[in-house]
Amino acid sequence: MTADLFSLQGRTALVTGARRGIGAAIAAGYAAAGAELILMARDAALDDTLEAIKQNGGGEATVVIADFADPAAVEAAASELAKTRRIDILVNNAGTIRRAPAAETTTADWQHVIDVNLNSTWAVTRPVGAAMVERGAGAVVTIASLLSFQGGITVPAYTASKHAVAGLTRALANEWGPAGVRVNAIAPGYISTDNTTDLRADPGREAAIRDRIPAGRWGQPEDVVGAAVFLASAAAGYVNGHVLAVDGGWLAR
Ligand SMILES: NC(=O)c1ccc[n+]([C@@H]2O[C@H](COP(=O)([O-])OP(=O)(O)OC[C@H]3O[C@@H](n4cnc5c(N)ncnc54)[C@H](OP(=O)(O)O)[C@@H]3O)[C@@H](O)[C@H]2O)c1
Numbered sequence: 001m002t003a004d005l006f007s008l009q010g011r012t013a014l015v016t017g018a019r020r021g022i023g024a025a026i027a028a029g030y031a032a033a034g035a036e037l038i039l040m041a042r043d044a045a046l047d048d049t050l051e052a053i054k055q056n057g058g059g060e061a062t063v064v065i066a067d068f069a070d071p072a073a074v075e076a077a078a079s080e081l082a083k084t085r086r087i088d089i090l091v092n093n094a095g096t097i098r099r100a101p102a103a104e105t106t107t108a109d110w111q112h113v114i115d116v117n118l119n120s121t122w123a124v125t126r127p128v129g130a131a132m133v134e135r136g137a138g139a140v141v142t143i144a145s146l147l148s149f150q151g152g153i154t155v156p157a158y159t160a161s162k163h164a165v166a167g168l169t170r171a172l173a174n175e176w177g178p179a180g181v182r183v184n185a186i187a188p189g190y191i192s193t194d195n196t197t198d199l200r201a202d203p204g205r206e207a208a209i210r211d212r213i214p215a216g217r218w219g220q221p222e223d224v225v226g227a228a229v230f231l232a233s234a235a236a237g238y239v240n241g242h243v244l245a246v247d248g249g250w251l252a253r
Contacts, residue, residue, distance in 0.1 A: 005235035009034030013232065014087045016040045016068070016124060017094025021193035022143060022221045024049045026091055029225035030232070031058025038085065040077065040094070040124070042067040068094045068120035069112055075123035082131040089232040090128045092121045092142040092165070097195055102156045110157040117161035122168065129172060133179040141231045142169055143224075144185040144243050146250060166243050173241030182240040184231045189247025191219040215248030223248075 013035040018027040027037055031053040039046055039061050046063055053061050062085075066077040081087070096116045098109045125140060132138025146152075147159040148166035165185065172183040190196060190209050199205045200218070210218060227246045230236050245251050 006229055006233045007034050008089070008229065008233060011088040011232070012036045012038060012086055013089035013091060014038040014040060014081070014124075014128065015091040015093060016120075018049050019043075019046050020048070021195065022188060022191060022224050023091070023093035024052060025221035025225050026093060026228045027061070028052040028056045028058075029222075029229055030089070030091075032056040033229050033233070035089065035232075037061035038064060038081065038087065040064045040066055040074075040081075042069075068096075068116040071115055071119040071123040074120040075127065078124040079127040082127040086135070087128050087131065088138055090125060090132075090138070090140045091228060091232070092125060092140070094120065095143060095161075095195070097155055097158045099154050099198060101154050105156055113157035114161050117158065118164045118168075121165055125168075125172065129176060129181060129183070132181045133176055136180045138176075138181040139232045139236070140169075140172065140181065140183040141228055142183075142185040144169070144187045146187055146189055146245070146247060148185070148187050148243060149245075149251060169243060170241045177240045182231075182236065184236070184239060184241065185243040186224060186227050186231065187243050187245045187247065187251075188224050189213065189219050189245065189250045191221060191224065193221060212253055213248040213250055214253060217248065219246070219248055 013030045015027045017023040018039045019041050027049050066074045142165050144166045145162040148162040152159045169183050169185040224246050227244050
């Protein structure tokens with residue numbers, strides 16, 4: 001049956017940064033598709049996500065605490081997890097943004113964004129991916145961005161980090177593909193989450209962004225779920241090294 005192609009029944013998925021926004025929507029969507037969830041977050045206040053998982057038919061999710069501003073701590077937590085649990089699907093979603101012109105961006109802000117978005121993505125993916133390679137199966141889905149393709153406006157560290165995760169996606173797809181591990185990314189368009197609050201609060205920017213989106217609206221976190229299920233599922237069995245835009249047509253413009 002075609003629906004079976006998209007089932008995540010019997011799979012365990014690790015989703016990072018699932019307390020809110022896109023990660024929370026993906027965790028709930030994965031539960032609805034039958035997956036067991038492991039959530040990695042910087043604090044344990046995950047009640048809303050845990051409730052959404054249950055509402056979508058999921059069981060008790062495991063919670064692992066790690067601050068992505070500290071890649072060494074993230075690597076230690078991910079390595080321990082990879083030893084003790086079989087992780088079939090990894091969603092690298094945790095991410096942050098700092099908006100300031102390049103000349104005013106501090107090195108501390110640069111480092112923070114690179115640590116959370118890139119170095120900690122690496123810190124999770126290396127041990128979890130290595131265990132997938134050993135087992136000969138797995139799917140990694142990293143949340144990239146339109147700024148994996150474009151320069152953006154006054155978000156230099158974010159753009160650099162998102163270009164880098166797209167490159168890492170392709171590098172790992174090449175290396176791990178022969179072992180049966182697929183590595184893909186999603187490039188969400190402009191999605192209505194806390195990440196874009198400042199843009200939506202600026203009437204000029206908000207209208208300029210909306211006017212450029214062929215779909216005529218901002219995306220919602222739920223708009224990303226179908227792509228995330230697809231890339232993790234058997235339906236995408238021959239999809240590897242791809243960065244899939246879910247952007248209402250922004251990049252086609
Ligand atoms: N919204 C968009 O338009 C858009 C577009 C393209 C790509 N993205 C990407 O999508 C992903 C999710 O973002 P979102 O839009 O859903 O934004 P969000 O609502 O701000 O969610 C960000 C998530 O990342 C977690 N996170 C941030 N810093 C962390 C840290 N130091 N340690 C652990 N977790 C941390 C947050 O945890 P806490 O709740 O604990 O802070 C939260 O769960 C990010 O990678 C973002 O770059 C978003």
